Amino acid sequence: MKLLTAAQTRALDQATVEAQGITSLELMERAATACTLWLLDELQLAFSTEIHVLCGPGNNGGDGLAVARQLHTAGYAPQVWLLPADKHSADFLLNRQQLPQAIRCQELSARRLPMLPAGALVLDALFGTGLTRPLEGLPATIVKHLNQTEATVVAVDMPSGLLADSPQPAGSAIVRAHHTLSFELPKLAFLMPRNADFVGEWTVLPIGLDQSFIHNTDVDNYFVDAASLAGRLPRRARFSHKGTFGHALLLAGSYGKLGAAVLAARACLRGGVGLLTVRTPAVGYTVLQMSVPEAMALPDPSHDFVTELPELQPYAAVAMGPGLGQEVSSAEVLRQLLRQAGSRRALVLDADALNLLSTHRELLGKLPPDTVLTPHLKEFERLTGEPARDDYHRLEQLRAFCREHRCYCVLKGAYTALGTPHGPMYFNSTGNPGMSTGGSGDVLTGLLLALRADQRLSPLDAALLAVYAHGRAGDLAAAETGEAGLIAGDLVQFIGPALRELEG
Ligand SMILES: NC(=O)C1=CN([C@@H]2O[C@H](COP(=O)(O)OP(=O)(O)OC[C@H]3O[C@@H](n4cnc5c(N)ncnc54)[C@H](O)[C@@H]3O)[C@@H](O)[C@H]2O)[C@H](O)CC1
Numbered sequence: 001m002k003l004l005t006a007a008q009t010r011a012l013d014q015a016t017v018e019a020q021g022i023t024s025l026e027l028m029e030r031a032a033t034a035c036t037l038w039l040l041d042e043l044q045l046a047f048s049t050e051i052h053v054l055c056g057p058g059n060n061g062g063d064g065l066a067v068a069r070q071l072h073t074a075g076y077a078p079q080v081w082l083l084p085a086d087k088h089s090a091d092f093l094l095n096r097q098q099l100p101q102a103i104r105c106q107e108l109s110a111r112r113l114p115m116l117p118a119g120a121l122v123l124d125a126l127f128g129t130g131l132t133r134p135l136e137g138l139p140a141t142i143v144k145h146l147n148q149t150e151a152t153v154v155a156v157d158m159p160s161g162l163l164a165d166s167p168q169p170a171g172s173a174i175v176r177a178h179h180t181l182s183f184e185l186p187k188l189a190f191l192m193p194r195n196a197d198f199v200g201e202w203t204v205l206p207i208g209l210d211q212s213f214i215h216n217t218d219v220d221n222y223f224v225d226a227a228s229l230a231g232r233l234p235r236r237a238r239f240s241h242k243g244t245f246g247h248a249l250l251l252a253g254s255y256g257k258l259g260a261a262v263l264a265a266r267a268c269l270r271g272g273v274g275l276l277t278v279r280t281p282a283v284g285y286t287v288l289q290m291s292v293p294e295a296m297a298l299p300d301p302s303h304d305f306v307t308e309l310p311e312l313q314p315y316a317a318v319a320m321g322p323g324l325g326q327e328v329s330s331a332e333v334l335r336q337l338l339r340q341a342g343s344r345r346a347l348v349l350d351a352d353a354l355n356l357l358s359t360h361r362e363l364l365g366k367l368p369p370d371t372v373l374t375p376h377l378k379e380f381e382r383l384t385g386e387p388a389r390d391d392y393h394r395l396e397q398l399r400a401f402c403r404e405h406r407c408y409c410v411l412k413g414a415y416t417a418l419g420t421p422h423g424p425m426y427f428n429s430t431g432n433p434g435m436s437t438g439g440s441g442d443v444l445t446g447l448l449l450a451l452r453a454d455q456r457l458s459p460l461d462a463a464l465l466a467v468y469a470h471g472r473a474g475d476l477a478a479a480e481t482g483e484a485g486l487i488a489g490d491l492v493q494f495i496g497p498a499l500r501e502l503e504g
């Protein structure tokens with residue numbers, strides 16, 4: 001799914017009107033109908049519910065007016081509150097004229113703000129994608145008032161005060177919505193950690209916008225849902241063999257951290273790898289053979305750490321990092337790996353391999369093209385060497401980093417972002433807070449290793465599929481264990497089912 005900028009959204013609006021031979025007022029009616037149906041279906045509103053619709057001067061306010069009219073027609077008794085303004089959009093004015101007399105309609109002012117008891121429903125239709133700067137004055141006062149009440153707030157298209165695709169000062173007045181109903185596509189702002197409390201739970205409401213315009217519009221950012229991955233993971237052919245799915249090498253574990261190697265190895269096997277060899281320190285030999293008998297063990301001469309790189313010739317893909325430790329000798333292994341990997345062998349670097357990259361920065365310049373890095377926020381900050389100013393700046397850092405090093409970088413978190421060497425960024429839709437638990441990243445590394453070893457997949461598809469399936473495995477696991485009860489080993493159990501959903 002593409003993430004359009006506010007300017008592209010406006011153009012899409014226009015293109016739809018032209019392509020479908022409808023008026024913008026009809027499009028607004030469609031948007032309003034989608035909102036009204038959602039309110040009736042999802043909130044199961046009682047006729048006695050106190051409903052307040054807060055309308056701004058533009059088309060977002062126009063949507064609010066149309067929803068108020070539709071709710072009235074359906075037998076509800078909404079009240080409308082209008083933000084005074086010098087200028088109104090044409091479709092706002094048309095909907096203002098169509099508002100039934102029976103609907104109570106008042107003008108907002110600093111002294112006249114709606115009383116909003118708990119149990120009341122507020123429809124926030126003050127500002128949408130047309131917002132150009134943070135709110136001040138009366139609109140800011142209204143937003144702060146709204147945020148202090150206990151009413152349920154549903155935002156139309158965007159929480160008012162939030163900019164759709166750019167950063168804004170901390171402390172800006174932004175509606176804290178419980179639900180946001182976004183037309184046709186989500187907005188980039190919804191995916192920024194800082195905005196989670198404003199956006200609440202968001203839903204995309206399809207309103208039949210012009211698909212060919214969306215198709216032909218170049219974007220920087222994508223939201224990855226199941227539909228976007230359709231057809232990317234081929235079914236296994238009857239005559240496929242172990243070679244098709246590749247022989248992978250995993251370099252992982254150190255004394256006291258062999259669990260990371262075990263989790264990554266199991267995830268790699270569940271990810272469908274053809275063959276897996278695991279290099280652990282000697283201390284890991286028995287642990288690995290007993291707990292992952294499907295993998296071959298290739299113990300290091302050193303008891304506690306990985307200190308020597310095995311001959312790489314047999315392997316289609318190599319992952320390094322989980323539980324490795326940051327010994328000088330391991331840095332040397334990483335240096336050799338980067339030197340010897342060549343351009344056709346896939347590399348995945350995680351955890352301590354990333355920390356070693358950060359402390360031996362000259363190695364960053366030696367990453368083979370299409371290497372996949374999987375940092376969490378702190379590891380990414382160490383890689384760039386510069387704390388991000390805000391969520392958007394971090395994304396720019398990610399884009400620049402991937403371009404400069406011609407690598408893929410999986411920035412782990414809610415809506416994990418995948419940066420690519422060619423520029424576009426992909427935000428993942430699956431996963432849950434239960435996955436913030438030790439070992440979860442090791443599972444992702446193992447799964448990525450499997451999919452990078454799969455000879456049928458491009459680096460981009462392997463990364464997209466692994467990140468999505470990892471989150472999906474988390475969602476399937478949490479449905480059984482609950483989020484708090486989820487442990488990384490549970491993720492491994494659900495990799496197979498998650499991949500099966502994508503196959504075909
Ligand atoms: N996406 C679609 O296809 C559809 C969207 N619809 C709705 O339309 C809005 C966008 O409407 P627009 O008129 O462009 O903008 P807004 O209503 O968000 O606000 C514009 C209004 O506000 C003024 N303004 C901007 N910034 C500020 C500020 N900081 N303080 C005060 N005033 C400000 C600006 O000058 C304008 O007057 C979209 O979100 C949807 O809700 C369609 O209805 C259906 C199709």
Ligand SMILES: [K+]
Nearest residue numbers: 124127158160
């Ligand atoms: K709004």
